[in-house]
Amino acid sequence: MTDTLAPAEPYTRTFEAAVEHVDGREVVLEETYFYAESGGQPADRGTLADHDVVDVQSTDTGVVHTLAEAPDVAPGDIVTGRIDDSFRTYCMRAHTASHVVYGAGRQLLENLGYGGFDISPEKVRVDFTTSTNIDDGVLLELERLANQAVWESRPVSWETLPSAEALEVAGIAFNTKTEEGIAGDTVRVVTVGGAGSDDGPWDVAACGGTHVENTRETGPITVLERSNPGEGLTRVEFAVGEPAIERRIAEKEAAYEAAAAVGTNLDGLPAFVRNLQATVEELDAERAELQERLADVRIDELRDEVFQRDGGTWLVGELERLGPNELGETAATMVGEDADVVALAGRDGGTFVAVAASDGFDAAAIVDDVTDEFGGGGGGSPEAAQGGGIEADPAEVVASLRE
Ligand SMILES: [Zn+2]
Numbered sequence: 001m002t003d004t005l006a007p008a009e010p011y012t013r014t015f016e017a018a019v020e021h022v023d024g025r026e027v028v029l030e031e032t033y034f035y036a037e038s039g040g041q042p043a044d045r046g047t048l049a050d051h052d053v054v055d056v057q058s059t060d061t062g063v064v065h066t067l068a069e070a071p072d073v074a075p076g077d078i079v080t081g082r083i084d085d086s087f088r089t090y091c092m093r094a095h096t097a098s099h100v101v102y103g104a105g106r107q108l109l110e111n112l113g114y115g116g117f118d119i120s121p122e123k124v125r126v127d128f129t130t131s132t133n134i135d136d137g138v139l140l141e142l143e144r145l146a147n148q149a150v151w152e153s154r155p156v157s158w159e160t161l162p163s164a165e166a167l168e169v170a171g172i173a174f175n176t177k178t179e180e181g182i183a184g185d186t187v188r189v190v191t192v193g194g195a196g197s198d199d200g201p202w203d204v205a206a207c208g209g210t211h212v213e214n215t216r217e218t219g220p221i222t223v224l225e226r227s228n229p230g231e232g233l234t235r236v237e238f239a240v241g242e243p244a245i246e247r248r249i250a251e252k253e254a255a256y257e258a259a260a261a262v263g264t265n266l267d268g269l270p271a272f273v274r275n276l277q278a279t280v281e282e283l284d285a286e287r288a289e290l291q292e293r294l295a296d297v298r299i300d301e302l303r304d305e306v307f308q309r310d311g312g313t314w315l316v317g318e319l320e321r322l323g324p325n326e327l328g329e330t331a332a333t334m335v336g337e338d339a340d341v342v343a344l345a346g347r348d349g350g351t352f353v354a355v356a357a358s359d360g361f362d363a364a365a366i367v368d369d370v371t372d373e374f375g376g377g378g379g380g381s382p383e384a385a386q387g388g389g390i391e392a393d394p395a396e397v398v399a400s401l402r403e
Helices: 085-108 136-151 163-168 242-261 269-303 324-334 363-374 394-402
Strands: 014-023 026-029 046-048 051-059 062-067 078-083 113-119 124-129 156-162 186-192 203-206 221-230 233-240 307-309 312-318 341-348 350-357 377-380 384-390
Touching (some): 026 078, 085 113, 085 124, 085 186, 085 203, 085 221, 136 233, 156 163, 233 242, 242 269, 269 324, 312 394, 324 341, 324 350, 324 384, 341 363, 350 377, 350 394, 363 377, 363 384, 363 394
Antiparallel strands (some): 014 026, 026 062, 046 051, 046 078, 051 062, 113 124, 124 233, 156 186, 186 203, 221 233, 307 312, 341 350, 350 384, 377 384
16 A cells, blocks of 8 residues: 655656556555645545546555546556646645744744644635734734745755654644644654744644645735634634735725725725714714703603693603603603603604503503504503504504594
8 A cells, every 4th residue: 555645746746657456436556646635635636547536535445546437447557647736736835824824823822732724725724722812913913924934935845754753843733632643653744944044944843735845835825814613722714826815905905995985095094994983973972962952852842732631631742763761761750740641652663652650540551552553562560561563653653642
């Protein structure tokens, strides 16, 4: 059985190899450069003996290539493998970028520990543990440092060491929970090197994936977001290649649009928004005060409209812009003083009514009369009751109560 040669020679795209074993659509070669899905890196795509390769898995019997259909080959035949260049190159860049991002984390985050990794065509995620709260500022600094390491064109190298020796390497990152990559006798160690001869390595990790030879090959890295997937892990998602560029364009587009909408430029946008927020808060406070005064004026008007009914005085009216609880409080403060029954109707999406009553009157029964006539429901006590979901305008409710 052979393992894949992909991690050792990641730039090989075309190769010839002898068939060792065939079982329907599954082919094992004497050696292969196809990457078998492992450790968060997806299986390579491509063709083998001119058939599409739909999956590559490492098993006890070797690296199994699953083809789209059963090939007409036999053990001993020499076949040609072609690895999809675009997807493999993306994976190499993405995988290297994950080491670069983790290396940036080493400089920024306290008590850093490695927790896992995954590549998809749109984004890459790195999970880790840290005691640092990753706010927006930390996230931006992470992106800045990662791209700095790309720009510095740091060499990337890999070697296989005996496990005991590998675990001695200062600061080596590996998943302590799964111990992936360190479970065997040997460990493959991937190093993102120093920027110069007197600069220490940017990152050292146990990793079996495929990588580029220099950080500059990864291109720009764009951090997308951070989240907490559970188990004390922090997840940072980022993109390389086209998704990374597209994200930056989308962010700039949104920022330009926001700036143009308020008639300023990008540099002026944050200050403009802060000022706008302060103005909105002032206006909100002013509006609340004016509404209160408006309600007071309206209540004064209603005092002039008190009428006699069922042997008592009634104050009935509509109060706009107050919620049901505010109406209830207003009715409760007015009852007894201004009238024996105070019934106030309002609207906030649906129509509602609040009733407060003195001895001899039943607020709940008055609400029941309203909901019997117009629909909706409610309840309360003889002293205070509320109804809501009423299928009529407040003016209709008021007119009905004044009859
Ligand atoms: Zn790696």
